[in-house]
Amino acid sequence: MTAAAAAATRTKGTARDPFSSAWRRRLPLLPALLYVVAITQLPFLVSIYYSFTNLKDKTQSLIPEPTRYVGFANYRQIFSDPFFRQAIWTSVKMTVLAVLLSLIIGTLFAILLDRKFLGQGVIRTLLITPFLLMPVVAALIWKQQMFSSLFGVLNKALNFLGFNSVAFISDHPLGSIVTVLVWQWTPFMMLIVLAGLQSQPAEILEAANVDGATPFGIFRQLTFPHLRRYLELGALLGSIYIVQAFDAIDVMTAGGPGSTNVPYYVYQESIGGGFRYGAASAYAIVVVVFSIIIATFALRVLSSLFREEARA
Amino acid sequence: MTDRERRGAKLGVGERRAAVAGLGVLAWLVALLWIFPFAWTVFTSFKTEQDAAAQTLHQGLSFGRYSDVSHSTSGTLSLQSAFTNSLVVVVVSTLIVLALALPAAYALAIRPVHRWRDVLFFFISTKFLPIVASIFPIYVYAEKWNLIGTRTVLIILYIAINLPLAIWMTRSFFMEVPRELIEAAEIDGTSLFNQLRSVILPITAPGIAATALLCVIFAWNEYFYALQLNFANASTMPQWVTTNVSTRGNFLAKLSAASIIACLAVVLAGWAAQKRMIRGLSMGALK
Numbered sequence: 001m002t003a004a005a006a007a008a009t010r011t012k013g014t015a016r017d018p019f020s021s022a023w024r025r026r027l028p029l030l031p032a033l034l035y036v037v038a039i040t041q042l043p044f045l046v047s048i049y050y051s052f053t054n055l056k057d058k059t060q061s062l063i064p065e066p067t068r069y070v071g072f073a074n075y076r077q078i079f080s081d082p083f084f085r086q087a088i089w090t091s092v093k094m095t096v097l098a099v100l101l102s103l104i105i106g107t108l109f110a111i112l113l114d115r116k117f118l119g120q121g122v123i124r125t126l127l128i129t130p131f132l133l134m135p136v137v138a139a140l141i142w143k144q145q146m147f148s149s150l151f152g153v154l155n156k157a158l159n160f161l162g163f164n165s166v167a168f169i170s171d172h173p174l175g176s177i178v179t180v181l182v183w184q185w186t187p188f189m190m191l192i193v194l195a196g197l198q199s200q201p202a203e204i205l206e207a208a209n210v211d212g213a214t215p216f217g218i219f220r221q222l223t224f225p226h227l228r229r230y231l232e233l234g235a236l237l238g239s240i241y242i243v244q245a246f247d248a249i250d251v252m253t254a255g256g257p258g259s260t261n262v263p264y265y266v267y268q269e270s271i272g273g274g275f276r277y278g279a280a281s282a283y284a285i286v287v288v289v290f291s292i293i294i295a296t297f298a299l300r301v302l303s304s305l306f307r308e309e310a311r312a
Numbered sequence: 313m314t315d316r317e318r319r320g321a322k323l324g325v326g327e328r329r330a331a332v333a334g335l336g337v338l339a340w341l342v343a344l345l346w347i348f349p350f351a352w353t354v355f356t357s358f359k360t361e362q363d364a365a366a367q368t369l370h371q372g373l374s375f376g377r378y379s380d381v382s383h384s385t386s387g388t389l390s391l392q393s394a395f396t397n398s399l400v401v402v403v404v405s406t407l408i409v410l411a412l413a414l415p416a417a418y419a420l421a422i423r424p425v426h427r428w429r430d431v432l433f434f435f436i437s438t439k440f441l442p443i444v445a446s447i448f449p450i451y452v453y454a455e456k457w458n459l460i461g462t463r464t465v466l467i468i469l470y471i472a473i474n475l476p477l478a479i480w481m482t483r484s485f486f487m488e489v490p491r492e493l494i495e496a497a498e499i500d501g502t503s504l505f506n507q508l509r510s511v512i513l514p515i516t517a518p519g520i521a522a523t524a525l526l527c528v529i530f531a532w533n534e535y536f537y538a539l540q541l542n543f544a545n546a547s548t549m550p551q552w553v554t555t556n557v558s559t560r561g562n563f564l565a566k567l568s569a570a571s572i573i574a575c576l577a578v579v580l581a582g583w584a585a586q587k588r589m590i591r592g593l594s595m596g597a598l599k
Contacts, residue, residue, distance in 0.1 A: 028415030117336030
């Protein structure tokens with residue numbers, strides 16, 4: 001087929017030349033695709049390479065050491081590092097607690113908001129505010145205003161009620177950080193569950209009501225099964241962000257005992273002071289392996305929602 | 313895949329008025345309790361430092377702390393320079409995100425490429441890659457190329473953070489453009505750019521605005537990269553807020569005022585666009 005003929009068929013909108021037509025479709029996609037590959041995938045490959053070396057930051061070490069291949073030494077070190085094990089445990093506790101609590105409270109809020117009442121819009125607006133705040137500001141608000149033993153509102157209230165002051169952040173670092181995360185992420189869960197509640201077909205609920213089903217029965221047998229997918233989506237999307245929590249930890253405890261999660265630990269080992277990029281990269285690769293496991297589940301949930309959308 | 317009408321028009325399911333009113337009151341109480349830490353911060357920002365430290369109110373309320381923090385040069389970072397840095401980084405990165413995301417969304421929604429689903433899931437999978445997996449090479453190369461402490465490095469990274477989200481979100485808005493309009497434009501031989509400009513954008517403008525807003529929020533609030541790659545001259549607003557924590561003397565009222573300054577624009581914009589935000593937050597899975 002000549003070029004002219006190909007052009008002629010194209011203008012008729014019935015491109016028969018599969019090659020040119022496919023590339024014409026791909027072209028608008030390429031800049032974004034190349035950008036994402038260059039900024040996220042390439043550095044990851046370099047990280048894998050680093051993890052087999054003893055690379056250190058050149059500006060940070062007094063006697064520059066030549067970078068050399070160290071085999072699996074960095075990986076062997078990981079499994080004998082008690083602090084890393086502790087960081088994994090902290091990460092698990094922090095993520096599970098924050099995701100579950102924000103999901104439960106968010107669902108309760110969504111159920112409260114899923115009906116007409118005076119000022120419904122105002123209430124929803126107020127409730128989403130913590131999610132819009134800078135994570136740094138949210139953490140500072142709780143650290144300096146609420147938890148502080150010097151000026152803290154919570155301790156003032158405790159004293160007023162006749163209790164002793166509590167050193168929230170130093171005695172309960174994990175609980176304090178989880179509180180801030182839950183405060184910020186509950187509105188997110190609420191919005192997702194609310195979208196689920198409002199996508200229930202009204203006719204079915206009405207029919208159940210006409211048939212004399214109790215509100216609790218309707219919730220247990222119709223609403224909850226419908227919501228399951230949305231709860232999963234909320235939990236998984238929340239986990240992606242919460243497992244990487246950094247800001248709240250940095251502001252509240254700067255990685256004090258009991259509050260160092262895996263990302264913060266890797267940070268401390270590298271650009272946060274250790275500057276051992278080779279070793280820290282090995283930690284990072286281990287983190288990625290865990291993330292891939294979580295992500296596989298997350299993507300499955302996302303794609304099942306997606307197929308549902310395509311069918312509808 | 314056609315447009316679908318799914319209005320969750322919920323009819324009153326015969327609940328008794330008293331119960332409804334009671335639940336309404338409960339919703340109000342819960343919301344006021346949840347917002348309390350933020351409301352208290354707004355309140356504190358108008359107090360004097362002595363009143364803020366003692367959690368009392370003897371000396372009245374004023375905008376004094378706002379003018380204190382805007383003129384203070386106690387740290388090395390002034391509000392003006394942090395604000396300018398944030399503004400430049402946020403605006404430039406968001407514009408580039410849109411410039412890359414709109415054609416990509418076209419190729420994934422309107423004239424989909426072969427295996428568009430895989431491409432879409434590839435984009436989102438990059439959001440699951442932990443930051444620590446790529447930060448060291450980025451740091452090492454930023455150092456090598458003298459990009460540490462510049463706005464450029466933040467712009468480059470914020471584009472990468474927001475692009476997958478923007479592609480998913482704009483794609484889901486593009487799916488709602490009526491087929492006939494696009495086919496008509498294609499038969500007329502309209503170029504991609506003109507199709508976007510004259511057919512697709514007018515219809516999807518509110519959705520694209522919501523996408524841009526979400527990118528702005530994430531970029532404006534970002535702290536980790538800003539702290540790690542940008543500690544010197546190009547610090548942004550989150551870092552400026554932290555400079556208002558002082559080890560000497562009372563700082564609570566000034567910190568509160570700084571927090572409000574740093575968050576106000578994003579909070580107002582988020583309030584205005586709350587109905588559309590859900591789609592972006594759920595990666596376009598929910599409407």
